[in-house]
Amino acid sequence: MFIKQTNRKPENRLTRKQRTANRRFGNITANIKQTNAFMTKKEIAQNFLKLTAKGDSRTAFQLYVADNFKHHNSFFKGDRNTLMTAMEENAVINPNKVFEIQRALEDGDLVAVHSRVQLAQGDIEISVIHIFKFDQDKIIELWDFGQVVPAGIVNENGMF
DSSP states (O other): OOOOOOSOOGGGSOOHHHHHHHHHHOOHHHHOOSOGGGSOHHHHHHHHHHHHHTTOHHHHHHHHEEEEEEEOOTTSOSBHHHHHHHHHHHHHHOTTOEEEEEEEEEETTEEEEEEEEESSTTSOOEEEEEEEEEETTEEEEEEEEEEEOOTTOOOTTOOO
16 A cells, blocks of 8 residues: 655655665664764764765765864875865765774774775775874774785684
């Protein structure tokens, strides 16, 4: 039996891109706390990465990144806006990116997050580690390192 829903407003409907992102990453935006005050640094770092992976870099930077932020990715200038723009462009170029957090560690003002990334389903896997430095509840510095998982991996324990 088909029942037409007439009480739904068009502006509440998700786009196809949003539905796809929500299936892959969970409805992150809906689950984000409005303030960082009640979140651990580890939760902030993980939410930041999930938002940027699904293409919502501006929200991630607005919520979690300090104005004096700097990063150490050797492919981009070291400022906040350059990295935010690069993350946005990466999400557009790779709309089917698979991003899975494997583990996260928090120690004082530092957080490390180990993730598994595929730019498209079935593509090569990349092991990525992000190290975040915090000032209060804002990210002030970021390092990221990636290693492609080799096809003939020798280690029986894998990289994840």
